[in-house]
Amino acid sequence: MLHLRPEQVALLDRESNKSLQLRLLARLREIAPQAFATNTESEILSTLDESIRVAARLGVRSDKALAQFASLAFFVGPGFWEIPAVRSFLSLEGMSTDQKIFLLTNRLRKREEAFPKTR
Numbered sequence: 001m002l003h004l005r006p007e008q009v010a011l012l013d014r015e016s017n018k019s020l021q022l023r024l025l026a027r028l029r030e031i032a033p034q035a036f037a038t039n040t041e042s043e044i045l046s047t048l049d050e051s052i053r054v055a056a057r058l059g060v061r062s063d064k065a066l067a068q069f070a071s072l073a074f075f076v077g078p079g080f081w082e083i084p085a086v087r088s089f090l091s092l093e094g095m096s097t098d099q100k101i102f103l104l105t106n107r108l109r110k111r112e113e114a115f116p117k118t119r
Contacts, residue, residue: 020063021048024070035074047073054081058090059097068105076108 004012025044029036036044051073055066058081072080080086090100 017049017052020052020066021045024048024067027067028071028074032075047078050078055097055101060101061096062098065098065101068101072101072105072108 022045025041025048028044048070051070052066055069060066060069069081076083081090086104089104090097092100095103
């Protein structure tokens, strides 16, 4: 049986987190190039790092939910998790934090779709 030391596990976590950040960076630039044209890669990665760390602290587990949480940090705003209504929603019991993030993202998407696009 393979045994990993805590520092090896921490290194694997950091590498996994960095890989997720780079995939998210590419995806965000793909879906909203104008929104990220003025941000440097290091600025975007810094926001991604913070949002992923906060998401993990709040109990987000899956990469998909981490990606949605990080996306919300850009499209709603950094620190969106501190908005009282969001904080209250995320603290509700009865469903996982991942499920709450999926619901929140879907709700925001539906609200956005309800408004006509202006150019």
